[in-house]
Amino acid sequence: MDQRKCECGHTNPIGTLLCESCGKPLEAFGEGQNAFPDMRYEGMARRSQTYTTKWIDKVWNFFSSVKVAIGIILVILIACAIGTIFPQQQYIPVPVPTEQDVARFYSDTYGTLGRFYYELGLHNLYSSWWFATLLVLLGTSLVICSLDRAIPLYKALNKPRLNQHKSFLKGQKVFAETNLPEGTRAEELLEASAAAMRKKGYRIFAADHALLGEKGRFSRWGPYVNHIGLILFLLGVLLRNVPGFYMDKYVWVREGETVPIPDTPYYVKNVAYHTEYWAKEELPVELELEEGFAIPKSYQTDAVLYLNKNADIPGAPPDLVELASGPILVNHPMQYEELSLYQSGFQEMQLGALNFTLVDLKEGNREIGPVKLDLFDPPKEIEVAAGYKVRVLDYFPDFKMGSDGKPITQSNLPNNPMFTLEVIAEEKNISEKMAYLQGTVITQKKDSRYGLKIEMPDLIDITGLNVRVDKALPLIYFGSFVFMVGVVMGFFWQHRRIWVQIQEGKVLIAAHTNKNWYGLRQELQGVLDQLNLPVKVEENSKA
Amino acid sequence: MNKTNRVYIRVAILGVLLVALVFALYSSFVKDPNAVKEGKAAPNFSLERLDGGQLALADLRGKGVVLNFWGTWCEPCKKEMPALQKQYEVFKDKGLEVIGVNIAESPITVEPFVQQFGVEFPILLDRQSQITKLYRIGPIPTTFFISPEGTVKEIFIGQLNEATIASKVEKILP
16 A cells, blocks of 8 residues: 555545645654654655655655755865865966966975865866766756655645644644633634634635634745745856857957957957056045055056957958947946956056167267167067168067077067167168167177167056856846745745634634744734633644 | 656656756866867968968868967977978978968067078968967967868877878878
8 A cells, every 4th residue: 555544534645744634643643753743844745755666756756855955065065165275277376378387386386285186176176077967966956856845835735724633733833722612603703713813914714613814825935936046046057058158258458459359259459558546635544555555446448349350260350340448447347248348457567668769879979769669569670760770680578598599588478578680870881780688788899889778668558358258147147036035935924824623612723834933822812812712822842 | 647647747857957967067078169179170260471461271271281389489399390391391292281370479589580490381470379279279389280171180289300290291191
């Protein structure tokens, strides 16, 4: 037999605690271990417990367990915590161009623990396959746990039971029993109590000698609404993996430069970058700041966003159309359709170009004209003045003397620029070679006619922009909103029920709520006082 | 609801959740669906040549292409340059093209370097590292061996010598 028959004649599915029809506990209860069943799911059989014959039911049964759900949540919590011990790969604060550099970063910075961290793949924990699996398992558990409880609960609450068995009423935490006062008809008493409960906002269900007042039933759905919110949230996180839904890129742009945004047809130009500082007068209190130290007020890039109409072939000369322009401030991104550009980094006062003045040393340091050497796009030849040219022969942006005694560059960044130049005075038929290196100009001939006077270099700011597309964000926000609605439903309302039954000249009163028992007792006492029934509402400590 | 219905619904729900799991696993394994891989088509691009004009990869269909990413600051790039030049001379009449993509350097830096090594094959200037990023270049030198049909046959990271170049080129000649 997989079903249980109640003495009232109703057949209940296995796992049922309280008879679906009369509410009588199906197991005898008394004190101690055989306490009155928990009212959380109205004594209904949880669906998963009904049949576990097929393997699919076993899988279902596994995920429907709250213990399993808590286990999954704990594992996720621990994993999340471990992921914060050392920085994740994308947050390594120094450039790590190759995988070896990444490995070296962890072992050099954090020692043996760091090495293990890297080798276990914990430096990419949140995008690992097993973390994704855990999240999906959590989603599965949420869906199944909710379905498994919400459906029987809905069925139970949808048809309020009126003629409950006396043991059901007796088993409630709040229960009172008294004789029907002399000269009062049962109908009158029920009518009066119905009126009193209605006044307090209860919905009344009535039958022969039985009455049920109920309010705030919807608060029982709070946990399920909040689970729907969580499922939507997780779905949003999962959707980020769908191509086109999510993009997160970082570009460094020098002032005046227009760069392509990788994997998009867009270009962005940094017109100017500027950090603003609080003036002394603006500060509410006098701060003892060190000399030359100021507190930043804002970080701003004036940017232009372009679309490359010639994006079909990467690298081909771009055909740019302006889409948007304006300032980008921290937390105030530039937005164009789904694209957002956030201010996220800066490097100020970087060398942009070297400036010199060509001088004729033999004519009393006569200034001939300016020479500008752009470090990112040096010119081949500069017309300094009529008849005077400077040719750039060699450029080593990150100079170092090589092991064979020849100059080399260590990178393509102008960290230590070195130029070799040729000054040509056409009319005088003079050609002289010289080099610039680490703040000095070295001439090839000791007794050279021309020289370069070093002027103030052009300093530029480089801005770091975070380019993002996140189409899943509205769903994630919506999920969070639904989650909050569920929390509010469950937290600020209570499902209260009061049963009044008249059996054999006795008035039986029982009440149940899912929280705030004090409030329920007050409310019930108010009703009883109105009816002039000589009972004091007390809590039944047994239950 | 009867028993068979219940089983169907459970199978359907678990099926949907399984699809979600497979998708989550797939996308965490395939982190970069646009990455250039062996066996996949080499993405087309067009870059400015050091000696002027543009060169597009697609124009070289029908030829085997050795696509080499390099920089003047990179010692192994320097060392393999003569080997690339030699093999270019050996195979250029048999349908091989060698292309050196310089990563974000100015022509003034690149030109003396190219002259010093007597490089005759086309050198392209990837001034904004756009193609370097497109091909997901990590350490350099990185060399792609591309078939006449435009498929990446092999990706080699590190310094090449003449013998290895020759053996790999044999596989991509038309």
